[in-house]
Amino acid sequence: MTAALLWTPVLSNLPASSVCPPRWSARLIVLICPPTSIIKTLPGYSGTLPFKLETGYIGVGKNDEVQLFYYFVESESNPRKDPLLLWITGGPGCSGLSGLVFEIGPFTFDVADFDGSLPSILLNPYSWTKVANIIFIDWPVGTGFSYSNTSKGYSSNDTKSAKDNYTFLRKWLLNHPMFIKNRLYIAGDSYGGKLVPMVALEILQGNEAGLQPRMSLQGYIIGNGLSDENIDYNERIPYAHRMALISDEYFESAKISCKGKYYNPDPKNLQCLYALRPIQECINNVKEGHILEPKCKNIAPKPDDLGWDSTLLEDDSVDHLLLPSEKDGLWCRNKNYVSSIVWANDPTVQEALHIRKGTITKWTRCNYSLSYERNIQSVVPYHKIFFNKGYEALVYSGDHDMAIPYMGTLKWIRSLNLTIDDDWRPWNVNGQVAGYTMKYKKNDFYLTFVTVKGAGHTAPEYNPKQCLAMLDRWLSLYPL
DSSP, rough: OOEEEEEEEETTSSOOOOOOOOOEEEEOOOOOOOOOOEEEOOOTSSSSSSSSSEEEEEEEEETEEEEEEEEEESSSSOTTSSEEEEEOTTTBBBBBBHIIIIIIISEOOTTTTOOSSSEEEEOOTTOOOGTTTEEOOOSTSSTOEESSSSSSGGGGHHHHHHHHHHHHHHHHTTTOOGGSSSSSEEEEEEEEHHHHHHHHHHHHHHHHHOOSSSOOEEEEESSSSSSSSHHHHTHHHHHHHTTTSSHHHHHHHHHHHTTHHHHHOOOOOOOHHHHHHHHHHHHHSOOOSOOOOOOOSSOOOOOOOSSSOOOOOOOOOTTTTSSSSGGOOOOTTTTHHHHHHHTTOOOHHHHTTTTTTTTTSOOOOOOTTTEEEEESSSHHHHHHHTTTTTTTTEEEEEEHHHHSHHHHHHHHTTOOOOOOEEEEEEETTTEEEEEEEEEETTTTTTEEEETTTTTTTTHHHHHHHHHHHHHHHHTTTTOO
């Protein structure tokens, strides 16, 4: 990363292809011109990529000690007019490549024919880049290809991550001025659901303070998002009951004994602990991410201490020895993710992506060993701050997700005391019910809640066609 003082731009140390014209503001201390790379070909794909892909690093922190890596894909429709999305993948610690390849990006891997060697690349006809420009960021530091120049720099938390992501976006826009006026949406899923409103608030406060560039924030998007552990995780048992995974008797017993508090129950409440035991036995072998899919065992499973396993990560390592055998007719979604580990660790791939040599030892889809503090328990109060700002929010859930059940999402939405603007109804794609939706309002703030029928955690991975239709209609202000 090369930085120059505003009054003496020094660009001589940058490669000729990465020199950017001076852009500055009295409110920005340094001029940042990070090297960026336009990727025209990728290992695993034959020919030139039919979309514009850019990668690069942007430094954040006092001395830019943290280098956040990103993938940027231009809209395949009208990049100068289409919205800009900053996509925050969950975890915390899951790479932006995971969101790009397995959820909403323009390419994926041929997992059907994957044999452990470099996977082939397939195009995704339902990429969200059909209607939007998207930045996929490796956050927090230590995720994907992001790294720190100092050991201390690897420590992070929710608050710091929100500020780092905001700083990242400011610098990115200064180096991509053609996108400053595009409608901006902060988007993310899973644990990213916490960061989305936090980053949006940083932008709101930055705009009000006159920081440059002034961002054209229009709203935010949250998919299968964690907002409050005590609400979201607590609704797993009511959800399991609603989906016929536990009996009426088990549920009633727990509801009475635990007084509705199932997540991290009082250890002194022995009646509650006793009532939860048969429930835990009923759902232990049900996959939280999608209750209809096989559950894969971890190599070193964690004992569940009735905290209902708050992690949203699953083991997808190459040496995952306890996957059910395909000879037995069983398949686990985790096997799909192994293709990304093989691909991203290939030296030719890292060279094509212009990864800085020596900055990481091994790429993982989700980093389990981050030094990360989850210091914000609930972001529900953050949503209330936007009530008078004229923003739009899209909040969607796969209805077969037990990790972050839609019932928890609805519960925190209802706690906002919004007015129902459009009551619960089905929404369709190609004449078929794709899910259900309802719309809320408060002053000039609108929140659209959507379920995606049959989808898990997270929805676009399971129902890409329906999710693209959902996004396209919402961005176009067209009723679902």
